[in-house]
Amino acid sequence: MFLTISTNGNEQNPATDLGFLLHKHPDNPFSVNLSYGTAHVLYPEASAERCTAALLLEVDAVALVRRGKGKGRGGAPDAALAQYVNDRPYAASSLLAVALSAVFSSAMKGQCRAKPELPDQVRPLRVEVPAVPARGGAGLVRNLFEPLGWTVTAEPVALDAEFPDWGDSRYVRLRLESETLTLAEALRHLYVLLPVLDDAKHYWVASDEVDKLLRAGDGWLPAHPEQKLITSRYLSRRWSLTREAMERLELVRLAEADDSEVEEIDNAVEEETEAEEKPTPLAVQRRDAIVAALQASGAARVLDLGCGQGQLVQALLKDPGFAEIVGVDVSMRALTIASRRLRLDRMGERQAGRVKLLQGSLAYTDKRLKGYDAAVLCEVVEHLDLPRLPALEYAVFGAARPRTVLVTTPNVEYNVRWESLPAGHSRHSDHRFEWTREEFRTWAGAVAERHGYEAEFVAVGADDPEVGAPTQMAVFTRRTETGAETASEEKEAKAA
Ligand code: SAH
Secondary structure, rough: OOEEEEEOOOOOOOHHHHHHHHHHOOOEEEEEEEEOOOEEEEEEEEEOOOOEEEEEEOOOHHHHHHHHOOOOOOOOOHHHHHHHHOOOOOOHOOOHHHHHHHHHHHHOOOOOOOOOOOOOOOEEEEEEEEEEEOOOOOHHHHHHHHHOOOEEEEEEEEEEOHHHHHEEEEEEEEEEEEEOOOHHHHHHHHHHHHHHHHOOOOOOOOOHHHHHHHHOOOOOOHOOHHHHHHHHHHHOOHHHHHHHHHHHHHHHHHHHOOOHHEEEEEEHHHHHHOHHHHHHHOOHHHHHHHHHHHHHHHHOEEEEOOOOOOOHHHHHHHOOOOOOEEEEEEHHHHHHHHHOOOOOOOOOHHOOOOOOEOEEEEEEHHHOOOOOOEEEEEEEEEHHHHHHHHHHHHHHHHHHHHEEEEEEEEHHHHHHHHOOOOOOOOOOOOOOEOHHHHHHHHHHHHHHHHOOOEEEEEEOOOEEEEEOOOOOEEEEOOOOOOOOHHHHHHHHHHHO
């Protein structure tokens, strides 16, 4: 099996730089024994104007069978002959991909010690492979390579040139051309996509293949429109590995969303709810009010329940008085963004020791939430269906039972003051309800009564004489056994 890579150049930028990039000198043919055959690298042409490197892989069909995964396609048990007589020696497949990575590993990583400026260079590239088994045909070949910047020519290979009536085989003669890629990118595309087209690996696919895929797919796979097919085929359709890879690709995508994008999400969220709020957005006023109420309560260990993308956790971290801050959310996606916003991976040990993000649902009691001084539900209750609210109430006030609980929620009466909000609409499409001040007070009063808390109410944002403030906050304080207002008062009362 056979693959050539060519590039053009001139006196200033000679094509023979390809030899430096590939770490194989054009004048010295190179051979190496691999477990299933021998790989050779040679240069059919090498001038300043044009240089071609050829990778030739002589497959040892017997070695392949001995290694156990070289069975005929489909691995039919009676296909004894097919174990020896098959397309493997000729067709570009996972064998060629492995050879590519074995022979050109530095080039694939974009390393070139002799000329360190070369790997980042975009240069005209042409890759030719005479026989690529293509399950999915020429159409799939194009769908795989074109989004990456390749011009694709995939000619079906006739089953037998002398008998055109027999039709085409499932092989294509492949030519890829690009002016926009580095050699390292090109090699990584081939390393992943040749086996994907072949759709039959010559070896058992273990979990380390996910790492290999993500490494080789770095920079292009997370955004590829055929990502799912590529991942599934590359991992030999092993479902659990495919799922793992897809999840990790999603994380990469989120991580690659740089800070500006996180800020954009931020702003979008704020704009959505606080369209007219300038200069201090309501979300900021809300956080300030919460931080002030927490400080007044003397809480050191705080839960942010339904923490979303972590803005409040971030604000709380700024006050060293909050010794432990735990963000809880049901949404993994939100937590991933939160963790990136907080730069959890780059935080010093001491700072990182103060903050934790937990995935969990507030509709269930959760032992992890016990023993904290305070819990915040900032703009969360209205995201639950009303019938689920008693479950949240019990999980927070009945089971976790922190001394202080802060709940904020929109005041629906204020909605008439949002110019951009059509009458009768709630502020956010995911709000299951929005309460009047009266409704909120009634709910909060009943919760306090059921669980032994006192409730006070705070208006957050411009307090309109007619409709009240845009955000309403309830501050719940747990009654102590003795009726004392604070823990220290209680201690004194008990001692007395
Ligand atoms: N407190 C944040 C986010 C508010 S949006 C802020 O003020 O910016 C509501 C959040 O509650 C979302 O992140 C949503 O994922 C979370 N949430 C909704 N239902 C939940 C549940 N049952 N358990 C945990 N989190 C929930």
